[in-house]
Amino acid sequence: MINFDMNLLTAHLSQSISVFAPEIALLVTFIVALFMDVVFKKTRNASGYTVCVGLVVTGILLCTQCGVKDNIFVSMLAVDPFALFFKFLILISSLVVCLMSFFSDELNKDDRKMGEYYSLIAGMTFGMFLLTGATNMIMIYLAIEMMSLTSYVLAGFTKEIKRASEASLKYVIYGSISSGIMVYGMSIMFGASGTMNLVELAGLISAGKVAMMPMIVASLMIIAGFGYKISAVPFHFWTPDIYEGAPVTISAFLAVASKTAGFAGFIRFAQMILTNDPFLDWKIVLAVLAVLTMCIGNLSAIWQNNAKRLMAYSAIAHAGYVLMGMVVMDEVGISSIMIYLFMYAFMTLGAFAVIMLIANKIGSEDLDDYNGIGYKMPVLGAFMVIFLFSLAGCPPTAGFVGKLYIFTALFESGSQWAWLAVIGILNSVVSFYYYAKIMRNMYLRGDANDTVERYSFSSASIALVAIITVPVVLFGIYFGPIVEWANNSVALFFN
């Protein structure tokens, strides 16, 4: 119980703030970046550079937190290796998205002021950091709102494009409904138990002091809220529309960072609450969600003709694979999810980066316009092929390793989930079809003669994609350290 002795509280707060340093750095970045644009009127990307520096500083501060395990702000937030793993992953994605944004033509058009854009990315990163450690339902809600509100603006950032504004508006409405459902679930949970704190709530539930009906209803509503963040079917409807309408960089950010943070919060909630819940057979619920998400994601992706929309459905399908890992929910299962999300981040960011660079040249994301494009950009084309193979889960790429650990976790947990793994494997076969379709258009359609005029890309943009390719290939053959890191983080999480 919280002690209201003033001295103790002050000591606790100052302790909390010292552990909160990375998030504070993000907040400072958020605010400073806003002003940079005003101060340096001549320099276009001043705030972008500021955010990059801020993110790097945050990363350095995160490095000092290895092995720290603490509860801060009167049990609002947990700082532990589990959260740290996800924070690093989110931070890397934010940094890559910022760097990608420097090369985006749709963003940097017509002297658009980019100050808010970069500072909102920092703000959204802050929200995601909070969600990875949230141990109080209020904090979960606030973190999700922080992420959502910033992402509404970012999704509609190219406001002169009609579909972007439309996407943004849809996102606002859909997001509000989802958070409404979630916060309603939380209020039922509070009404039934009298606490918002997840640790206390878990204690009450396992002691049998919470009634069955409110428990089931509230749990499902909260699952729906998280399901919206990770775009699980049937809470996924926003995903294709928003990914298609938003700038490519923001689609990438939503597909990677936002989803990662959503899973971090969801796993923590599930591990603390659902595993103690005697009423809800949550494993079946998650398994059904996983099957629906994989199947609908993959089967819908087959019919897409827009690269961003296709990637949206692909992102949905990948959420389904990760949900399979959540069904297991033991140490092996959670570490397999972490490995999967780690691998997923790089290949997805890479694919979006290439889609963005192609759009810069041809002004389209339509797959029919990709015909023969592989010959016009041999280097980027080769990188794209690597990303697509990785997304499909072919060895020796990172994507294979991620899938390998998810499926292994399912088989290791006993034979009752073997059927789920089989559905997952069949789904990854299906997914190969639409990834291959992109490659087919790039290389086998259109004329392939030597006289094709080649696109020229700035060497910095090629270098960025090359740097993203390195982990996709490297972690396909040298994944020991990542596995070890994930295993250690999970081991500390469980103890």
Added chain:
Amino acid sequence: MYDLVKFVPLLPLLGFLFLGLLGNKIKNEKIIGSIGCGTVGIAFVLLFSMFWNFIQAPPESAVIVPIYNWITIDDFNIQIAYQVDQLSLLFGMIITGVGFLIHVYSIGYMHGDRSFFRFFSYLNLFIFMMLNLVLANNFLVTFLGWEGVGLCSYLLIGFWYDKKFQGTRLTWTGDAANKAFITNRVGDYGFLIGMFLVFITFGTLEYTSVNQAASNAYMSYYGSGIMTAITIMFFLGCTGKSAQLPLAIWLPDAMAGPTSVSALIHAATMVTSGIFLIARNSVLFALAPDTMTVVLVVGIITAFTAASVGLVQNDLKKVLAYSTVSQLGFMFAALGAGAFTAGVFHVMTHAFFKGLLFLAAGAIIHGMHDEQNIKKMGGLKSYMPKTYFTFLIATFAISGIPFFSGFFSKDEILWSVYANNGILPWAILAISALFTAFYMFRLLYLVFFGKERFNCEHGKPHEAPATMTIPLIILAFLSAFGGFLGIPDVLGSWASESPNLIHNYLSPIFADANRVLHSHAGHSSHSSILELGLMLVSVLLAVFGIYKAKQYYSDPAWTSPRKLVRNYNGIYRMLLSKYKLDEFYFAVVVDTLLNFSKNFLWKIFDVKGIDGVVNGTAKGTLAFADVARKIQSGIVQNYALLMTAGIVAILCIYIFI
């Protein structure tokens, strides 16, 4: 000290990455060549310094140098780790040493090629893969290298992919590359099955643990079905990679690649992987006497068959290719007879003299402006004196002329086959050796002596540049004197207790296997007079072969060979068409498979079965997509409704079911 082994494969890998990624930006052949050679040269120096250290103070057991944990799933753990011991050091030094010389040679040989950098990056990749194969401490890493060298072999056979190539049903060099790759798949399948069986039986894939477990429990494993299965499967892999019957057919066509590739991959190193694999797992093979017999028989038949085909071929590189197949047969015969050291020793001497023969052949082809038919050569001795001299030494060595390197290794094989398996296998191998001497000197006389049968429309033949001749001279030196590392006891006993240095060096590796073999077979001793006598017989046979070749081909009209061809036309045609093996495979395997695929798999199974299902599903998914499209209407109110409906549905299922 032995930690340095980490850098040995790393260097060629870096060379491959650098040349492969940036090679086309560097136009300078000297820089590309120096990088390509340098990485391999430094790797050799590292290995040699480790070897020097090793023989000064041999460690108790193999030194394992872990690089990193590759796959960890619960208890299952596969490390990328290298094993430093007598065997891996010897093979490593052969690969990097001979490899370095061939790299240097290639600078001259590939001069002016439009893909100069690509060639060197592939060569470096090959060295990297080959080093992984021999330095690995477990089957999986060896398999990685095994597949990797197969890939490099494919890439390099088809290096001049737009060049025509003559062969049975082959028209492009790429077809030859496909043939090599696909034939090897059969063998690789055997390797995989063998590896699975090892894992099931021993629960680990590490060589030291597997061999330890097998030799500790040898009483129960000896002759058991599982040992026979494991070793037969690995031997199937060996017949693919090392071109033994029934999978030998790919190697002669692999000559479509540049000649330095033939020297490096298809003579000196990759094709000896099979011998390495058996030597590495000598205990497992010693525990499976039936497999040993199979290895011996396959080795002998291959040695004889290939040597006989070599008698009548007219393509310079084809003769050498059949000679390689035949010599590999000798090595397998040695392994099958339980003489592991002799087999490995022959790998080494063969790397010297066959590498040299191919490089010299490359110099001849280079000097003759891409002419490979020996009937259109002759009298080249005066044009290419250095090439002639080195070729002569290698020919002496392969023919088994006393005190050249091949003499020692081949004679050890012949003697151990006689001592363990009796007179008949010995006789077949001795006749193969006679054939070898004959076809090699036939080659020598047709190429370097006699009247000039070429026309000079491209200009006169010329000697190769120094980057090509210097490697030839070094290899000639090794071919001449390399054999003194393995002087048999019967010849060297006057000088020292155990004069056979290579035997002493390798004995710890094969100690367990020999213990198993002796405990079951009993060691029969033969007199040294008999050994000397058999040695004399084989030398006389070789001299007889040389004499016949000289008699036949120093006559400019070739009267006696032409008479022979007339009188024994059937045999001649059979040999010339390589026993119709290619035709046999095409008729029995390839065409059957193609017909089956076309008439059943495609026209019935695929079109009627799969397509039916797929089209059906497509119709189904179209309907689904239609529904999905309606659902994904873009109207956000509908989405909200569906989301709520989803929750309510799950809730209803909970409450009412």
